[in-house]
């Protein structure tokens with residue numbers, strides 16, 4: 256049996272094929288390449304939760320550490336119906352490359368629970384989170400593995416995780432998670448970090464292409480933590496946000512949407528759908544609308560072999576993890592579309608998570624202006640490194656970013672050697 260079968264999923268096949276391609280380009284030591292193809296450890300847990308209807312439902316959860324060569328592991332926790340071991344393992348691998356690319360002292364991890372968070376009450380989500388945390392408790396800790404929010408989870412989820420972990424230690428342990436509320440040791444600017452990082456990277460991309468960002472037409476899929484913040488900041492900076500969507504569907508106005516009013520509509524109704532003055536359209540239609548910049552900021556595999564030829568955007572900024580399949584990547588590349596890859600484009604979240612972790616360990620908190628200045632510097636530097644490497648090696652930005660991330664992890668493995 257192929258050992259990777261255990262972790263099989265669309266996203267894992269994509270992640271493996273990216274690693275294999277980059278390993279060939281880097282002429283990676285085959286022994287190290289082989290080690291990087293598997294997670295270091297993976298835990299599968301069942302999570303019984305007493306539901307509001309009096310029945311006990313069992314959910315399946317996962318926590319995967321991909322590589323620990325560079326330090327403790329870091330990665331989000333996802334609540335979604337599509338979560339499985341393959342998806343979580345692939346996302347853990349991507350986190351290894353992302354942390355290494357950004358120069359952070361972390362390996363990659365990811366966690367997830369297969370559930371429909373929007374159909375659960377707050378009490379049910381809290382019980383799910385606390386029991387999941389208890390089940391994976393041996394896998395997490397401030398110097399072991401530090402979860403953060405991802406799809407379907409938020410600051411409140413992190414507060415419950417931190418509280419549950421702290422209760423088992425008999426003391427408060429803020430460093431066990433990042434993306435916490437400010438009152439319990441969160442960092443200024445963490446909530447906005449991923450969306451803000453996307454905007455910084457887009458400024459660099461526009462500059463490198465000899466263009467101006469303000470005035471560009473932008474479409475954003477997903478109006479959550481990542482997509483909502485990116486849309487608001489781009490709108491505030493003079494871009495014309497013509498379309499956005501969420502799980503219920505999309506909205507479109509060729510003259511531009513007022514994102515502040517849209518946010519108020521979402522806060523009141525729970526969705527972008529029904530926003531006055533906008534046409535409605537499906538998520539699939541939204542992706543194909545004319546625009547300069549497309550930001551997929553929801554789920555994986557949205558740009559694929561079926562729709563890549565009809566994508567009109569000239570720049571795709573990957574807010575989500577794995578939104579473009581390898582087939583779509585090839586089509587977009589052939590059509591001259593600039594794809595800013597996930598491990599670079601959405602790295603603002605893990606960068607400010609790192610800042611939060613450092614602040615927590617030192618019990619010394621920075622001003623938001625210091626955080627945004629440091630974030631901007633790291634994002635701009637990483638973009639320039641990747642842009643120059645792509646030029647030097649004659650490859651696209653994804654390959655260049657992966658080459659740098661994979662090389663650093665491989666170098667760490669080489670320096671440490673093989674135990675025992």
Ligand code: NAD
Nearest residue numbers: 405406407449477478479480481501502553575576601604
């Ligand atoms: P979120 O739960 O806050 O928001 C997700 C948004 O996508 C919501 O508007 C939701 O309605 C929409 N959505 C969900 N399923 C959809 C579907 N099938 N079609 C269209 N829209 C859908 O999540 P988030 O934290 O904004 O994460 C979004 C993506 O960004 C994920 O891929 C995540 O892995 C990635 N990401 C998040 C962070 C972070 O800091 N939160 C960091 C890096 C990457």
